[in-house]
Amino acid sequence: EAGVTQFPSHSVIEKGQTVTLRCDPISGHDNLYWYRRVMGKEIKFLLHFVKESKQDESGMPNNRFLAERTGGTYSTLKVQPAELEDSGVYFCASNPVGIGEQFFGPGTRLTVL
Amino acid sequence: GDSVTQMEGPVTLSEEAFLTINCTYTATGYPSLFWYVQYPGEGLQLLLKATKADDKGSNKGFEATYRKETTSFHLEKGSVQVSDSAVYFCALSDDQAGTALIFGKGTTLSVSS
Numbered sequence: 001e002a003g004v005t006q007f008p009s010h011s012v013i014e015k016g017q018t019v020t021l022r023c024d025p026i027s028g029h030d031n032l033y034w035y036r037r038v039m040g041k042e043i044k045f046l047l048h049f050v051k052e053s054k055q056d057e058s059g060m061p062n063n064r065f066l067a068e069r070t071g072g073t074y075s076t077l078k079v080q081p082a083e084l085e086d087s088g089v090y091f092c093a094s095n096p097v098g099i100g101e102q103f104f105g106p107g108t109r110l111t112v113l
Numbered sequence: 114g115d116s117v118t119q120m121e122g123p124v125t126l127s128e129e130a131f132l133t134i135n136c137t138y139t140a141t142g143y144p145s146l147f148w149y150v151q152y153p154g155e156g157l158q159l160l161l162k163a164t165k166a167d168d169k170g171s172n173k174g175f176e177a178t179y180r181k182e183t184t185s186f187h188l189e190k191g192s193v194q195v196s197d198s199a200v201y202f203c204a205l206s207d208d209q210a211g212t213a214l215i216f217g218k219g220t221t222l223s224v225s226s
Contacts (some may be wrong), residue, residue: 004156033213042117043157043202045213056213091157093214100145100164100206102214104157 002026004105006092012111018080021108025074025094031055032075033102034067038088046090049075050097082112115140119203119217126193126224134188134220136177136203144205146170146179146186147214151200160188160201193224 005024013019025032034046046065047057051072060067064083069075079086089109093102120135138144148160148170161170166181175190186203203217 035214035216037219040218042218043204043214043216045215048213059213093157101147101159101162103159104149106154106156 004092004094004103006090006105006108008108009106010109010111012113013082014113015084016081018078019082019110021077021079021090021110023075023077023092023105025092026103028096029094029103030072030097031095031102032069033093034075034077035091035093036088037091037107038085043091046077079110082110084112086110087112115144115205115207115215117203117205117215117217119201119220121218121220123221123223126222128195128224128226129192130224132188132190132193132197132222134201134203134222136186136188136217138184138186138203138205140184140205140207142207143181144207146177147204147206148175148177148186148188149202149204149216151202151219153199157202193222195224195226198222198224 007022032049037043045059048055049069066078089107091107093104095102116139145164147162149157150160161172163170163179169178177188200219202219204214
């Protein structure tokens with residue numbers, strides 16, 4: 001069974017540009033989560049989808065971040081325009097409803113110059 | 114709000130040494146507790162978990178016991194190997210259905226032969 005995949009693995013952009021990160025959860029997992037780790041700090045929750053609906057987006061830092069999950073399969077996280085403080089590793093995770101363990105992808109390392 | 118505090122790293126050990134990584138938490142209610150591990154170049158993997166007080170999670174020689182009285186979930190291994198070199202994250206979630214995970218800052222372990 002394929003795990004959670006994320007694309008790209010690395011992205012280097014300049015301040016003010018737009019970047020879109022993609023996450024493909026494990027097939028059949030209705031829950032999908034986005035997290036971010038800024039260097040040296042905690043991994044912080046961004047938002048949670050159940051199928052295509054946003055269940056909790058309390059961790060989204062500001063309106064420059066837009067997450068979608070059309071059709072309840074893969075998800076995208078767009079940052080527009082990117083700022084220096086957006087640099088970090090963005091993780092995606094998924095799990096079936098009712099299961100505590102979350103299955104993580106390898107992350108996307110975003111560097112904003 | 115809920116939080117997780119784990120010991121700062123890096124932790125450097127020789128092969129076969131005993132490992133302890135301290136983790137304490139603050140939470141209302143009865144959270145589930147997790148240890149995740151990130152090996153170099155890979156995503157986060159669940160190492161072990163415990164869902165109620167006095168439960169002991171174990172995997173790959175690692176153990177952690179859910180101590181409600183001390184609000185702790187310390188990770189231990191009796192004899193570390195070079196292959197255990199990784200970043201270890203302590204985390205909690207509010208319920209077994211696994212809503213947003215709350216992570217500690219991570220502890221980097223380096224084991225030399």
